[in-house]
Amino acid sequence: MGLNMLSDMLKNMGEQMGMSPLVYAAQTCGVHLEGNGKKTKGYLWYYIHEEYLSVVHCDFVFCEDCKLAMPPNALYIALRLDEFNHLPPGRIVSFMEEKGRDITANMKKGMRIAYTEVIYSPAFYRKHLVDCFSVLNDNPVEILKNMGGEHNWPSEMVKILYEIRQCSLDGMAAELFYVAKSYELMSMLIRMGNNRSPKNAADYERILTVVKYIDEHYMQEVRQETLVKLSQMSSTKLKNLFKRFTGRNITGYILEKRADSAVHLLLDTGLSVEEISAKIGFETATGFSTSFKKHTGISPSAYRKRMQFNCFKDPSQKKEFAVR
Numbered sequence: 001m002g003l004n005m006l007s008d009m010l011k012n013m014g015e016q017m018g019m020s021p022l023v024y025a026a027q028t029c030g031v032h033l034e035g036n037g038k039k040t041k042g043y044l045w046y047y048i049h050e051e052y053l054s055v056v057h058c059d060f061v062f063c064e065d066c067k068l069a070m071p072p073n074a075l076y077i078a079l080r081l082d083e084f085n086h087l088p089p090g091r092i093v094s095f096m097e098e099k100g101r102d103i104t105a106n107m108k109k110g111m112r113i114a115y116t117e118v119i120y121s122p123a124f125y126r127k128h129l130v131d132c133f134s135v136l137n138d139n140p141v142e143i144l145k146n147m148g149g150e151h152n153w154p155s156e157m158v159k160i161l162y163e164i165r166q167c168s169l170d171g172m173a174a175e176l177f178y179v180a181k182s183y184e185l186m187s188m189l190i191r192m193g194n195n196r197s198p199k200n201a202a203d204y205e206r207i208l209t210v211v212k213y214i215d216e217h218y219m220q221e222v223r224q225e226t227l228v229k230l231s232q233m234s235s236t237k238l239k240n241l242f243k244r245f246t247g248r249n250i251t252g253y254i255l256e257k258r259a260d261s262a263v264h265l266l267l268d269t270g271l272s273v274e275e276i277s278a279k280i281g282f283e284t285a286t287g288f289s290t291s292f293k294k295h296t297g298i299s300p301s302a303y304r305k306r307m308q309f310n311c312f313k314d315p316s317q318k319k320e321f322a323v324r
Contacts, residue, residue: 005121006048006051006053006054006119006121007048009070009076010031010044010046010048010054010056011031013044013068013070014033014044016066016067016068016069017035017039017040017044017060017062017066017068018035018036018038018039018040019033019034019035019036019039019040019043019044019060020033020034020036021033021034022034028170028171028174029047029170029171029172029174029175029178030045030046030047030055030174031045031046031047032044032045033045035060035063037063038063038064039062039063039064039066040060040061040062040063040066041060041061041063042058042059042060042061043058043059043060044056044058044060045057045058047174047175047178049175049178049179049182051121051123052120052121052123052124052127053118053119053120053121053124053179053182054118054119055116055117055118055119055164055178055181055182056115056116056117056118056119057115057116057117057164057165058113058114058115059083059112059113059114060112060113060114061110061111061112061113062107062108062109062110062111062112062113063109064109065106065107065108065109066106066107067104067105067106067107068104068105068107069104070104075121075122076119076120076121076122077119077120077125078117078118078119078120079117079118079157079161079185079189080115080116080117080161081115081116081117081158081161081162081165082114082115083114083115083116083165116161116162116164116165117161118161118164118181118182118185118186120182120186124186125186154188154192156188157185157188157189157192160181160184160185160188161185163181164178164181164182203233203241206230206231206232206233207231207238207241207242207245209230209231210227210230210231210238210242211242211245211246211253213226213227213230214227214250214253214254214257215257218254218257218258218261218280218281219258219261219279219280219281220281221281222250222254224250227250238250255291255294255295256295258280258281258282258288258291259291259292259295259296260295261280262276262280262288262292262300263296263303265279265280266300266303266304267304273285273288273289273300273301276288276300277289288300289301
């Protein structure tokens with residue numbers, strides 16, 4: 001995915017949301033798209049560095065239901081700091097598309113989107129990581145694929161995305177800043193993958209098997225003896241390597257997966273807290289509420305009310321919205 005593909009992908013996304021570019025002063029880098037007030041209200045800004053990466057930040061709300069489609073040939077990995085979502089503070093979400101599939105998303109009226117993101121094209125890690133630094137074992141696609149989408153990322157990575165968001169530089173100074181921070185962010189991702197991945201290839205594959213099993217069965221009872229058998233390790237070794245690989249112990253990983261699923265059920269369905277509790281594998285609603293509050297900071301009922309309140313009933317009347 002080169003320069004044109006990065007540009008086309010972001011431009012197309014803006015057009016689908018009824019956004020058009022604003023004419024900016026000559027010294028300001030990047031492209032600033034503004035919502036038309038009918039489909040969206042707010043802005044989407046992006047800066048593209050050659051064929052390798054783009055930096056994006058946005059804050060907008062949908063004024064009507066909108067269906068978004070990604071180009072089928074889009075290939076990328078992205079690291080995003082959500083500023084208006086279910087993620088607790090200090091959490092980043094990663095996205096990866098390595099097969100160029102057709103991807104669509106139905107966005108509801110009143111939904112607010114606000115994030116800062118760096119998107120890397122395959123050309124970035126082919127040239128800069130493999131050719132220049134010979135890190136064949138450190139492919140960021142493999143790191144993200146094996147570690148899942150959401151993590152308790154190092155605070156340094158969160159700080160970089162905040163710095164990108166708050167940058168007030170212009171022209172070449174801004175361009176150099178964005179590129180440097182994007183490289184620094186990728187460097188930290190690779191370092192994190194190296195620190196967490198078992199050095200023994202066989203152990204690596206076994207831990208990966210355990211993670212994949214949990215990802216497919218976390219809404220059910222996951223028994224320790226089943227995981228030990230799958231890993232072909234002792235219980236102690238499994239626990240140690242699993243925490244090193246994921247950054248969490250096995251129970252914490254399962255509960256976090258359940259809480260993330262609960263978030264989507266709370267927002268996207270009319271299921272009661274009791275029904276959601278049973279659906280994601282908790283024996284009691286009390287146990288679910290306690291676990292959910294530990295993960296998000298508030299109870300399931302309070303979370304649902306807060307998100308419903310934040311989805312503006314009439315976005316077009318929202319004053320002073322999405323000011324850069």
